Amino acid sequence: xxxxxxxxxxxxxxxxxxxxxxxxxxxxxxxxxxxxxxxxxxxxxxxxxxxxxxxxxxxxxxxxxxxxxxxxxxxxxxxxxxxxxxxxxxxxxxxxxxxxxxxxxxxxxxxxxxxxxxxxxxxxxxxxxxxxxxxxxxxxxxxxxxxxxxxxxxxxxxxxxxxxxxxxxxxxxxxxxxxxxxxxxxxxxxxxxxxxxxxxxxxxxxxxxxxxxxxxxxxxxxxxxxxxxxxxxxxxxxxxxxxxxxxxxxxxxxxxxxxxxxxxxxxxxxxxxxxxxxxxxxxxxxxxxxxxxxxxxxxxxxxxxxxxxxxxxx
Numbered sequence: 001x002x003x004x005x006x007x008x009x010x011x012x013x014x015x016x017x018x019x020x021x022x023x024x025x026x027x028x029x030x031x032x033x034x035x036x037x038x039x040x041x042x043x044x045x046x047x048x049x050x051x052x053x054x055x056x057x058x059x060x061x062x063x064x065x066x067x068x069x070x071x072x073x074x075x076x077x078x079x080x081x082x083x084x085x086x087x088x089x090x091x092x093x094x095x096x097x098x099x100x101x102x103x104x105x106x107x108x109x110x111x112x113x114x115x116x117x118x119x120x121x122x123x124x125x126x127x128x129x130x131x132x133x134x135x136x137x138x139x140x141x142x143x144x145x146x147x148x149x150x151x152x153x154x155x156x157x158x159x160x161x162x163x164x165x166x167x168x169x170x171x172x173x174x175x176x177x178x179x180x181x182x183x184x185x186x187x188x189x190x191x192x193x194x195x196x197x198x199x200x201x202x203x204x205x206x207x208x209x210x211x212x213x214x215x216x217x218x219x220x221x222x223x224x225x226x227x228x229x230x231x232x233x234x235x236x237x238x239x240x241x242x243x244x245x246x247x248x249x250x251x252x253x254x255x256x257x258x259x260x261x262x263x264x265x266x267x268x269x270x271x272x273x274x275x276x277x278x279x280x281x282x283x284x285x286x287x288x289x290x291x292x293x294x295x296x297x298x299x300x301x302x303x304x305x306x307x308x309x310x311x312x313x314x
Contacts, residue, residue, distance in 0.1 A: 014277065170185045245261065
């Protein structure tokens, strides 16, 4: 990175990031556009508007493709070098949905829909190779482990409690598979606002409540809660694990908060207006903070200083 430049990279709107596998590039959604940025030179490699209202983006593990999903559910594949449209799934009939994520081999795309569809499609042909449909359920908060062998999502059903709240359960789907149904965790959460599987697949970070009021770490291997604290954040919050699973970063109403595990003690608070997304690069050399107003890509070795400067300025 040129020494004459400030360590942080400043962006405008960035609703979601996707770092390349080598951590040298970052793709982000800003308004209508999907932009690819070279982190070293800070130059844009392309900015395209291939789909209405893009809302989710992911880099293929081989670094050659991007999958972009819009709020309508329509999903497309872009060339990661040029931004050229390579494949259109034309799947709007599946309805609105959450994230779309590549599998480890980079050939398939896993997705969930608000209409209750879990699907796996071939990135080149858009052919549906596996699907599972849940009746009267809304599937959201799709995430995956570091090796992309386990995909996790929230299932919200119809209210069946006296207060009318919609309970949520969490499903685990292992890949590759062609016939096995998802495993469902033996636990319900009221109104999941954020969900993220840890890199190893052992832990689940869950933000929940109506309004959102609790942050919890759930041990999947033992089916028990290992940490919990009061929390007040937005619906649809972004949660990110550090690679060693010792730190959790979560969007708050007025910025981002860093929690040390296993006790979820607060280590840093980063004030940023209108926060919406956080992600570490695969090498953990960088971390991206997305906002609908001002966003940042920060070298992690500069993070403590950056947090201090932002706190002093706020």
